[in-house]
Amino acid sequence: MEAIQEEPMQIHEPTVNDAHLGRQLTALTVGMDHLERRLSRGHGVLDSEGLVPIYLGDDLVPPLNLDDWDAVHSELDDLERQTARYPAGVRRTFLQDMLRSLRTATRLFEGEELSFREKLEGLVGVPAQPVSADALHDMHAQLAVLLERAGLRHGPLADQVVRWEQERALDAGQLEPTFLALMTEAQRRTDARIYPTGDYTMRLNALRGVPFTARCNFTAGQMDLNIDLNFTRAALKHLVCHEVFPGHSTQLLYTRDKAASGECSADVLLCTTNAVTGCVQEGIGDQGVDLLDWTEDEDDAVHVLLRRIRSASATSAAWYQMGEGWSEDRVHTYLERTSFGQKPWIEGRIRFASYSFRGPFIASYWFGNEAVREVRERVTAEQWPEFISFLYGQMHSPRSIGQFGS
Template identity: 50%
Template structure:
């Protein structure tokens, strides 16, 4: 693919991208892909290798000098939302640098500056509010016996797909999601992903873009609604779509090159996960009450896992107590509970648990205040720019 990007290679965005990819390359080289992020790297998937090459680094001090120089250039960056994002990105990269160089910033610092998320647990009143919504929805379905966690488990287990139905249901949902994404967001052409069942992994699902696979942890049970959410999250209109959309916009000269960093384990993670977690709503794909129940259940689990990670890594709760909290307040399946504990304890990935909640709230709040007539404008702003939660919140629909 030949790029037609019109942004000069000396631009701020090109420099920021080259530095970020240079950090990624240096960390992989130094640690032989066995460091904090294993083979994943700082930027797990990068489609801009033929546009912007990584800077070459041999020590972390030169990287820090380059980031400081970029910081000095911030006042000249326009528009304002791009400057807000860039400041957050530089701050995030500096924390990544400290981690790669062997430092150990506190969990609070990592959540605030590496991830760009709100520190602390999610307010208990918010969690109780989500539980109240689920209580109402389940009562409407006639599920009234037992406490809320028991009723959530009853609804979920009664709707689990038989193992032989997972793959055909996945294929059906993939086709629907691709069509809706083409209509409302971006036409990904004939791109698709195959299902890759896995076991004993810390995640529920994963976008293995380069292999054309959506990895799925089949130690968990899945309802049609939960599988729909995962297709939207990982593929259409989530991670895979964002990768294809951003590359296409850069090729057309309609986006700054830093959007090619959309998968970076930095402040970009919040909105990447926010787009993915809000994917069903972005497609207006709520079909029935089961979808509504799952949406609220997903929000509850996102909030509870955010609090759980904070309780364990910042407040010092024992893992067993955190596991009990996850089971009691989120009614999580055991593989999910254990996966959350493993992720929370990871020195780099742990704080990114908060990116799901922070990002989904950020995307949903702007989407819900955007009139239907301005939704295409919002979609363009959302996907065509690199964002922190704060820069995304700056969106204002133009009044005709």
């Protein structure tokens, strides 16, 4: 009688419930924010902004009640075990990067001293290195060509940039009406190309003596603007796109709606988190004008390139300041020479870089912009709806965003 050959017993890994994991990740992250605020009482490594500056999901996913950082590590261990069961791909890449980021944040909240390199790589999810001098040199050369087309042909490049900005600077009385006009058009384009934003708008809130250029104050319905700086129309357009439409405010509206409807995993509610997600959030903001296909003239083209130069310079300067121990005077000189930034902006970048927790996120503007730009530039017209869903409807790290279409 012929022996019956038994089939080898197959062992199947249990499938991962991604919706459940998304809720668990969200509850943990917001719980970490609450725990850090409670334990530090405003004197920890984070300022009042918190780990999750804006969270719109209290009624959807409440924060996990955590007693201490040991409980956080246990939750992270569990999430890492679940993530290991995901197939290779976008979701697994993001979860791995996000959990590494939250683990790094936890170590900082516990009081561990980490190097600037460890914060860049672990917390922000970007390379711990300056932007190459060759890359900056190439961008300077491109800027010189654009400024020559704009009629600025004489003197050092730094002087040409100063003249370009001074000649086009908006008067104080022009800021608000220009802001409102730009926001109206940005919203129209966002509704058509990205997502319908309804009746949401922002007002302009002028500030002085702050380390940032502009800020999305979503819950107050205002865009904070540092009026110690001068702004061209092109610069103000960039900020409207970055902070309002189609940038931070739009991402908040989109993720809240999609999480509430169940169309997206709950962790999209973490879009403002000071973790690897923040890098892509800033990339969406900095790519705002291009996402809306809104480059109108040479001034817009000059500002887009000037913005890239300043992001690159600030990223490098932060590394030199915090990674290599340059003095603030030396960093100031470097930024004057490479970024052509206004004095309050340079002083703000140096101040920003020195913050223990938030400082490394200065690199998120350069690396986030490049990550989103590189994907956007290869997207076809037919892929556009899929790309928008991918960009806004999922949380990403700089690594995972690059896997679009794979």
